């Protein structure tokens with residue numbers, strides 16, 4: 001192939017694509033390399049038998065067109081900068097929780113409607129509930145008034161601190177606090193605290209005590225401000241649009257192209273080697289892979305190795321992509337649900353069931369009279385590894401596990417099993433293989449008690465090698481990796497002498 005570019009990006013997840021699009025728009029040349037045939041990674045779509053399935057994400061922040069919501073409104077700002085439109089549909093309910101102890105709470109876009117439902121269930125905690133969510137809003141207020149940039153860019157840090165000293169100081173103090181400790185300051189009801197654990201677990205896959213207040217402030221406040229949206233045509237519309245932006249400004253995105261090695265000379269990244277042996281040279285390399293894949297697979301020098309427990313490794317997923325008869329879903333059913341039937345095991349593999357039925361919002365993603373039904377639970381690679389050795393045992397185990405999950409979901413949707421006309425079942429092994437994610441992990445997380453700023457940033461131990469995606473600050477979630485892409489691009493653009501304008 002013999003390509004070279006200013007920046008080569010390994011992986012077309014949202015973190016990598018965001019960085020590539022912003023750098024390309026700024027005038028740098030970029031080549032993005034993706035092992036799959038489509039972009040987006042955990043935010044891609046795939047089609048089967050007339051259904052469009054979301055490979056992972058389906059709850060999207062960052063699409064409000066209201067500028068008041070500042071840097072958190074990142075998708076909208078980036079697409080405006082690229083001159084690309086991504087039509088979206090507002091989702092009036094972020095998640096409908098179905099939890100033990102009669103905790104049945106839909107999280108409405110309208111905050112007061114959501115709070116009324118919660119207060120009705122926990123009337124004695126009204127003051128605490130209001131104060132807790134107000135505290136989250138105060139974090140959001142600070143973050144949404146500061147421009148997005150790299151925490152490793154001294155010029156950015158000095159300029160933000162100079163322009164907003166009191167906000168930066170207040171935010172710095174909040175980085176030491178967890179969502180769980182903050183909640184305990186305001187409320188004491190044990191079931192309500194469990195609800196707050198689920199509010200964290202729903203996106204962080206960690207309880208509230210392990211979840212930084214700053215991350216919680218974004219997710220749990222912005223859903224009532226910027227709101228939740230679904231891209232018309234499925235989650236893949238977002239990475240497709242980013243690829244469109246990259247190409248519009250002259251960049252390249254190459255599919256079915258896997259990187260096998262990051263080339264390093266004297267501690268400095270100089271390009272990548274593809275699995276077919278070809279080399280692409282670059283002034284900077286961005287890895288959109290997980291920190292374990294970057295350090296232990298793509299970097300060949302053993303000095304860069306990291307252990308499995310260098311960061312908290314989030315679990316993987318067992319996923320069911322189903323096509324179901326529409327008659328099974330009540331008209332007023334919400335799109336996203338979280339179902340827990342026993343508090344004891346909610347954070348164990350399979351304990352919490354996530355459901356998403358996006359065709360309720362966007363009928364184009366399913367054939368007429370049918371719905372797309374995505375159900376998933378956390379899972380561990382280890383329990384599937386040996387089964388894989390015998391194909392029939394692996395397939396049988398997948399089917400048997402899916403049957404137990406469907407039976408549990410039938411508590412919400414009676415008759416579901418008979419309504420399934422198509423099923424695609426994916427284990428952690430699938431997740432690992434499809435996305436090149438070590439152990440199929442949801443990503444690197446902080447250990448409880450760590451400061452959110454201890455999350456890896458965009459620079460790495462190798463000069464000119466940068467990282468974007470959910471192994472970097474701020475963490476998992478499409479809007480979070482978008483932020484990491486913005487900060488990665490800012491960091492590189494400054495280093496290469498042509499800094500980005502603020503979005």
Ligand SMILES: Cc1cc2nc3c(=O)[nH]c(=O)nc-3n(C[C@H](O)[C@H](O)[C@H](O)COP(=O)(O)OP(=O)(O)OC[C@H]3O[C@@H](n4cnc5c(N)ncnc54)[C@H](O)[C@@H]3O)c2cc1C
Nearest residue numbers: 011013014015035041042056057058059259469470477478
């Ligand atoms: C089941 C599930 C549900 C989720 N739901 C939501 C949700 O509702 N809302 C939300 O905001 N977030 C959700 N998330 C999280 C969100 O999807 C991810 O945090 C985010 O998309 C990760 O983006 P990333 O940039 O880190 O890269 P990834 O999505 O991991 O993409 C990395 C890309 O790099 C490619 N790649 C890796 N190595 C190589 C290589 N060597 N050569 C070439 N290509 C390579 C991979 O194929 C992949 O396409 C969900 C995730 C999952 C798994």
